[in-house]
Amino acid sequence: MRSSTKRDSHSSEALAQRWEELHAQAAELAELAAIAPESFGKGLACFPERFEAASQWQRELVWQGIEDIDAMMQPGLTALRTIALRDQAVTAPALALWREFFCARNAVLALVEQSPLSEAARAA
Numbered sequence: 536m537r538s539s540t541k542r543d544s545h546s547s548e549a550l551a552q553r554w555e556e557l558h559a560q561a562a563e564l565a566e567l568a569a570i571a572p573e574s575f576g577k578g579l580a581c582f583p584e585r586f587e588a589a590s591q592w593q594r595e596l597v598w599q600g601i602e603d604i605d606a607m608m609q610p611g612l613t614a615l616r617t618i619a620l621r622d623q624a625v626t627a628p629a630l631a632l633w634r635e636f637f638c639a640r641n642a643v644l645a646l647v648e649q650s651p652l653s654e655a656a657r658a659a
Contacts, residue, residue: 545598551583553601560608561636567615568629585647593646600643607635 558575565572573579586597611632615625 545594547583547587550586550597550601553605554579554582557601557604557608557640560612561633561640564608564612564615564629564633564636567619567625568633569626570630570633582644582647589647597643597646600639600646604636604639604643607632607639611635 555575558573558579562572586594589597615629615632618625618628
């Protein structure tokens with residue numbers, strides 16, 4: 536029963552919501568880092584569709600990656616907000632967290648990138 540509950544909570548709809556929430560946090564982080572926020576363009580917005588077409592092992596790794604990013608972002612943003620409330624500089628630590636987010640997010644994106652090999656395998 537636990538595995539079926541886990542699958543339900545890891546649906547494409549749930550992923551899309553978490554994905555958008557992470558990018559809303561990233562926009563706040565970019566502001567704290569004094570950099571321009573990323574546009575949530577087609578490359579990022581269509582990620583849930585690519586997730587839906589991914590194999591089971593890729594889907595599991597994507598969810599683990601998203602949970603890991605969230606585990607990094609939540610305490611990091613809380614700490615940065617606290618520092619900002621004390622009128623202390625947050626640009627440098629926010630930029631460091633942004634870089635961590637960016638690299639982790641790109642690793643998650645790479646898990647479901649479509650390669651010519653995967654396209655050929657689907658056609659066969």
